[in-house]
Amino acid sequence: MIYSALAERIRNNKPVVLLTVIDGPNLGATLLASPNDSKLDTLGTLGDPELDRVAVRDALGELEAGRTSVRNYGPTGQVTPEDLTDTPIVRIFVESYSPPPQMIIFGAVDFTAALARVAKVLGYYVVVCDAREVFATKRRFPMADEVLVTWPTPVLAKLGDNLGARDAICILTHDPKFDVPAIQGALATKVGYIGVMGSRKTHAKRLERLAEVGISKPEDLDRLMSPIGIDIGSRTPEETAISICAEIIGKRVGRIVPSLSNSDGPIHK
């Protein structure tokens, strides 16, 4: 029962953590915990409701970090079991399954293949999306996990709810027909990184178009990394891919990186 629920979560690429008693009373008892949008699903028990509560709380932290570990408790969830005398210590094996972070790339251009290749090294699940079916082909992007021939709005309506701090949306089209709805859709999600390609001039024009569709709040515009990437003088698509991924890494851990979006002057000197 627990294992079929575990298998189902993994099959559906949802985060899940399995707790197993490997020492102490109730040896072999298992508990499955999976955050499901805002609520928490649990299945099984470690033998004590308070132990369940404390161990699940800790396990969700491990899951968030993608870690598998062993934790020690008292039989009713005491967190400093070394202090207990005459009671057995319960050792819990915590196994995390975190699905890979996602990167959705809008625009099936030359930069896309290079970015997808570097993103794969970083472990992303990569989705390439473009409305032009001659460009958005699996043959052109064999390294992508999915290549979708469609518009940004339906893609983000479908995938948007699953996007969080670890995920990234990169908008590499230069076509307002495509990038305005992509930005609108991206801002409606909790995605951690939104990068938008284009020169400083393109970015200025794009801001006007965004204002026309009602996007002008500073907290929204601040989320847009545009021009995309950090200022390392990238010239080729491959170098640009490095500059984008460096920006994503730096932004996720809260580093101040020399983002092109925070500076002025020419991108190519």
Next chain:
Amino acid sequence: MIYSALAERIRNNKPVVLLTVIDGPNLGATLLASPNDSKLDTLGTLGDPELDRVAVRDALGELEAGRTSVRNYGPTGQVTPEDLTDTPIVRIFVESYSPPPQMIIFGAVDFTAALARVAKVLGYYVVVCDAREVFATKRRFPMADEVLVTWPTPVLAKLGDNLGARDAICILTHDPKFDVPAIQGALATKVGYIGVMGSRKTHAKRLERLAEVGISKPEDLDRLMSPIGIDIGSRTPEETAISICAEIIGKRVGRIVPSLSNSDGPIHK
């Protein structure tokens, strides 16, 4: 004759440029030029010695940039053939073969595989070198072009002369037995980038060991990017690989990037 010389240069991974008359007198005439260390080898003629001289000079610039192009001259090498009346314009097809830049990685560690994968996206010819034969295996580094079980000194004695501004040496070992000779060998080359992994503490200790073997000139020490990479808060080998490649790109084009080697404070905050 020209084509077999061309094939031989390409086979040996040496830069070479082929010039062919595609319009004007001597249609189809070919000239092969290849910089050979400090001297220049040429073979064939475009039909006029002055035309040969000027066209080869320009072609070497194209070769440096790795470009293939068409250039126009007067029949005796005039560079503004549009000004000539009553004389035919000679159009020359310039085909460049530039071997890929090289990255030599010392140390067959976990970071090596990630760096080699990212370097391959950037088009590097990647050589991995470690003296420990259980670690330096093609199976562990299938993405590397060469995996050498040997010490830094003989590797750099053999490959060092071919290294230039576009190439990189990354020293990922933490073992002074290995990294001191690797740094000595690297400094003896014209390689454009030398990165050395290690904490700030390791770097301080390493400077002492380098001083013991006579390496203490500021212009030498300035070439060492250590700790390796830029400050984007990288944690995993893959993130570190991005940070190293971002530093290489920025350094090559002369950008000021937030190198760890130019800052202080903890690498991991």
